[in-house]
Amino acid sequence: MAAVTYLCRAGGYAVLRAVRTPPFVDALLRNxxxxxxxxxxxxxxxxxxxxxxxxxxxxxxxxxxxxxxxxxxxxxxxxxxxxxxxxx
Structure with missing residues (x-):
C-alpha cells in the first residue's frame, strides 16, 4: 500500500516535471x-x-x-x- 501511494505521488511529480502545463492548470493547482x-x-x-x-x-x-x-x-x-x- 505504501509503495503504491509513493509511486502515485512520485509519478505525478515526474509527469509535471516532464510536461509543461498550461497557465490555467498552474493557477488551478496553486489556488x-x-x-x-x-x-x-x-x-x-x-x-x-x-x-x-x-x-x-x-x-x-x-x-x-x-x-x-x-x-x-x-x-x-x-x-x-x-x-x-x-x-x-
Missing amino acids: LPAPLFAAYVALALSRQDLSAVLAAIACGLAQARWRNLGVSIVAGVGAMAALRWAGM
Missing part, C-alpha cells in the same frame, strides 16, 4: 488547496453544535491576529474546553 480546506471545515462545522462553531471562530480570530498556527490551535482548544466546562 485549489484553500477552497478545498474551507469546504472541509464548513462541512465539519455544519454537523457540530454551537460550542464547536464558537471555538472555530476563536481559532480563526487568533490566526488572523497573530498569524501563528500554534497560537490559533491553543486558542481553539482553549475556547472549546472553556465552553464545554461552562456547559455548552
Whole structure:
C-alpha cells in the first residue's frame, strides 16, 4: 500500500516535471488547496453544535491576529474546553 501511494505521488511529480502545463492548470493547482480546506471545515462545522462553531471562530480570530498556527490551535482548544466546562 505504501509503495503504491509513493509511486502515485512520485509519478505525478515526474509527469509535471516532464510536461509543461498550461497557465490555467498552474493557477488551478496553486489556488485549489484553500477552497478545498474551507469546504472541509464548513462541512465539519455544519454537523457540530454551537460550542464547536464558537471555538472555530476563536481559532480563526487568533490566526488572523497573530498569524501563528500554534497560537490559533491553543486558542481553539482553549475556547472549546472553556465552553464545554461552562456547559455548552
